[in-house]
Amino acid sequence: VQSPVARSPVLQSFIAGEWLGNQAGQALASPVNGETIYHTHAETIDFARSLEFARTKGRASLMAMDFQSRASCLRDLGKHLLEYKESLYAISLLTGATRNDSWVDIEGGAGTLFAYASVGRRELPSGNLIHEDDAFPLGRDGQFFGSHILVPRQGVAVHINAFNFPIWGMLEKFAANFLAGMPCIVKPATSTSYLTEACVRLMHESGLLPEGSLQLIIGRTGDLLDRLDGQDVVTFTGSASTAAKLKVTPNIINNSIPFNAEADSLNCAILAPDVSVDSPEFELFIKEVAREMTVKAGQKCTAIRRVLIPENQVQAVSERLTARLAKMSIGDPHLDTVRMGALASFEQKADVLAQLEQLLKSSQLVCGHDEGFELLGKGSEKGAFIQPTLLLSNDPDADGGAHDIEAFGPISTLMPYKNIDHAIALAARGKGSLVTTLVTQDPEIARKVVPALAAWHGRVHILNEASSKESTGHGSPLPMLKHGGPGRAGGGEELGGIRGVKHYMQRAAIQGSPTMLSAVTGEYVRGGETYESDVHPFRRYFEDLRIGESLLTHRRTVTETDIVNFGCLSGDHFYMHFDDIAARDSQFEQRIAHGYFVLSAAAGLFVSPGEGPVLANYGLDTLRFITPVPIGDTIRARLTCKRKIDQGKLSPKGEPQGVVVWDVQVTNQHEELVASYDILTLVKKQFD
Numbered sequence: 198v199q200s201p202v203a204r205s206p207v208l209q210s211f212i213a214g215e216w217l218g219n220q221a222g223q224a225l226a227s228p229v230n231g232e233t234i235y236h237t238h239a240e241t242i243d244f245a246r247s248l249e250f251a252r253t254k255g256r257a258s259l260m261a262m263d264f265q266s267r268a269s270c271l272r273d274l275g276k277h278l279l280e281y282k283e284s285l286y287a288i289s290l291l292t293g294a295t296r297n298d299s300w301v302d303i304e305g306g307a308g309t310l311f312a313y314a315s316v317g318r319r320e321l322p323s324g325n326l327i328h329e330d331d332a333f334p335l336g337r338d339g340q341f342f343g344s345h346i347l348v349p350r351q352g353v354a355v356h357i358n359a360f361n362f363p364i365w366g367m368l369e370k371f372a373a374n375f376l377a378g379m380p381c382i383v384k385p386a387t388s389t390s391y392l393t394e395a396c397v398r399l400m401h402e403s404g405l406l407p408e409g410s411l412q413l414i415i416g417r418t419g420d421l422l423d424r425l426d427g428q429d430v431v432t433f434t435g436s437a438s439t440a441a442k443l444k445v446t447p448n449i450i451n452n453s454i455p456f457n458a459e460a461d462s463l464n465c466a467i468l469a470p471d472v473s474v475d476s477p478e479f480e481l482f483i484k485e486v487a488r489e490m491t492v493k494a495g496q497k498c499t500a501i502r503r504v505l506i507p508e509n510q511v512q513a514v515s516e517r518l519t520a521r522l523a524k525m526s527i528g529d530p531h532l533d534t535v536r537m538g539a540l541a542s543f544e545q546k547a548d549v550l551a552q553l554e555q556l557l558k559s560s561q562l563v564c565g566h567d568e569g570f571e572l573l574g575k576g577s578e579k580g581a582f583i584q585p586t587l588l589l590s591n592d593p594d595a596d597g598g599a600h601d602i603e604a605f606g607p608i609s610t611l612m613p614y615k616n617i618d619h620a621i622a623l624a625a626r627g628k629g630s631l632v633t634t635l636v637t638q639d640p641e642i643a644r645k646v647v648p649a650l651a652a653w654h655g656r657v658h659i660l661n662e663a664s665s666k667e668s669t670g671h672g673s674p675l676p677m678l679k680h681g682g683p684g685r686a687g688g689g690e691e692l693g694g695i696r697g698v699k700h701y702m703q704r705a706a707i708q709g710s711p712t713m714l715s716a717v718t719g720e721y722v723r724g725g726e727t728y729e730s731d732v733h734p735f736r737r738y739f740e741d742l743r744i745g746e747s748l749l750t751h752r753r754t755v756t757e758t759d760i761v762n763f764g765c766l767s768g769d770h771f772y773m774h775f776d777d778i779a780a781r782d783s784q785f786e787q788r789i790a791h792g793y794f795v796l797s798a799a800a801g802l803f804v805s806p807g808e809g810p811v812l813a814n815y816g817l818d819t820l821r822f823i824t825p826v827p828i829g830d831t832i833r834a835r836l837t838c839k840r841k842i843d844q845g846k847l848s849p850k851g852e853p854q855g856v857v858v859w860d861v862q863v864t865n866q867h868e869e870l871v872a873s874y875d876i877l878t879l880v881k882k883q884f885d
């Protein structure tokens with residue numbers, strides 16, 4: 198597929214719906230051979246206009262949609278990016294990344310859009326308000342309830358990103374703010390901003406992006422942070438020092454603007470003492486460390502910088518890692534034979550070499566750092582390449598060294614430990630990291646070590662032979678799992694499914710009568726107004742059902758025959774239903790009906806048996822058996838339409854349908870609640 202991306206030597210910002218920039222600004226060199234490939238633009242950006250556009254046009258177009266339609270839009274954007282992915286791969290080579298490295302950035306980025314599309318469809322309602330928890334009574338008579346809602350923040354999400362994942366870094370944040378209903382302004386790191394620009398062009402040219410929902414800054418942020426207000430959000434990925442500087446911007450502090458930081462961290466991997474040199478786990482450990490050192494030439498916030506190994510394994514680990522790293526072919530990523538590419542810029546290379554010199558003051562060289570190592574590809578001797586380099590710490594308990602210095606490239610340090618408690622203490626010396634991997638065969642070690650590691654790490658990956666085939670690896674943040682870590686790692690959180698979306702929403706506690714809370718949340722709250730008519734609710738199409746539409750059924754007296762029949766049918770002859778003596782000794786002091794009989798009997802009371810718009814019952818939520826039902830009790834059910842979600846889906850037969858959740862209360866002759874639950878159904882729509 199030919200890409201519609203217009204390659205221009207001058208990169209353009211996308212501000213207030215227009216591409217801005219014609220005059221060349223800063224030159225950007227390819228780290229592969231040093232040639233200038235793009236320029237930033239010299240024109241300044243009017244950030245007042247950009248913010249105004251996001252707050253008016255961007256917000257309006259997003260609020261004209263709802264969670265469900267934005268989820269569909271994310272899915273379509275992901276498909277579009279995959280359709281044109283080859284054009285992105287071609288540009289990504291210029292950043293020094295191999296195809297393998299770029300896969301995480303490009304297809305991983307699109308994958309994050311898909312993941313958030315399904316989070317939206319599965320977990321979010323129609324509309325633009327999340328009712329976070331069940332309403333609970335605050336008074337005695339059931340007319341004063343409390344609950345929590347989340348609404349989209351009314352400002353702009355400003356994302357400042359790192360150079361290493363120009364596409365994924367943007368999309369992992371965009372997916373969450375877009376689903377929440379906030380417009381965003383993205384500022385990628387300048388050195389690789391050409392790849393982000395290409396991605397934004399594709400998204401824009403797809404025609405799928407709502408107006409004003411995404412703007413792009415090439416170059417610096419000018420006075421943008423000084424113009425934000427209390428409804429805005431800033432997210433940052435990059436160095437701890439820039440994070441520390443930006444988060445104390447007076448305007449950010451004065452207006453309590455949330456500032457989420459994901460900063461550099463000194464992640465470790467631990468080889469547990471139970472793993473012997475000839476076990477499969479030993480080989481897994483070696484592979485994982487070597488992979489993390491070389492993927493993206495070690496320029497990953499999650500890469501393993503500290504390799505914690507038992508003292509008696511230093512020689513074995515050094516030899517195996519040295520042998521593995523020696524096989525790494527380094528050079529121009531355009532060549533299929535190259536496994537590790539360049540660092541993203543010459544500045545980055547200079548930084549990494551300076552950090553390596555610092556590290557060498559407290560460690561010895563195990564392998565790498567050779568003069569004139571072999572490089573593949575014409576002209577690559579002029580590029581920003583570094584050989585994978587393994588160090589051995591002289592004193593892992595000393596301050597400084599690998600516990601403090603991050604060389605953001607293919608460099609790791611072996612740190613021998615005396616026993617597992619020593620390993621736990623050394624892991625914490627990173628002062629807060631994004632991720633750690635524990636390689637062990639022993640569940641007892643995992644039970645002891647993981648809680649201690651969890652206090653210092655955003656994610657703990659346990660690796661053994663059983664998990665190895667499916668493991669997504671130490672270094673991959675997953676859309677469904679939290680990304681971010683405490684302390685030095687920035688203290689922020691990203692991703693984590695619905696958690697990530699909530700960063701862009703404001704939570705409010707609400708109090709009022711059940712009818713008021715129903716009106717606000719769009720969900721029936723018990724005790725609120727209900728509507729009854731001659732038409733059975735199961736006979737109404739999705740569109741015609743009202744929240745609060747209700748049916749109170751006829752009654753049914755539970756007999757011993759019911760219990761016996763149900764026991765024979767189900768095979769459940771539990772003493773409580775069948776053993777008169779044991780039942781009398783129990784807390785209920787008599788035989789009682791099966792809870793599942795009560796459920797089945799309630800369904801028999803409330804269903805409308807004839808063919809109709811209800812297409813399927815796909816489950817129950819929040820089921821509780823509250824009061825026992827002894828022989829002779831009389832039960833009835835109240836069925837009330839609680840929640841409707843229009844996911845725009847079709848049934849397997851192609852019929853348009855929506856989700857309807859029904860509140861069910863089963864009561865006895867004393868009006869006591871016997872069973873309480875939600876049933877989940879799919880109901881046919883009359884129209885597409």
Ligand code: NDP
Binds near residue numbers: 417443459603
């Ligand atoms: P920086 O912290 O220098 O830059 C990160 C982002 O912040 C870039 O977009 C940069 O823009 C921007 N920025 C820098 N200064 C300002 C400012 N005053 N106002 C607004 N925006 C600003 O990190 P780098 O990307 O240069 O990487 C340096 C180090 O960061 C690495 O060596 C590594 O230690 C760490 N890092 C951590 C990552 C993580 O995911 N946790 C990822 C990548 C790097 P510009 O490019 O225009 O300067």
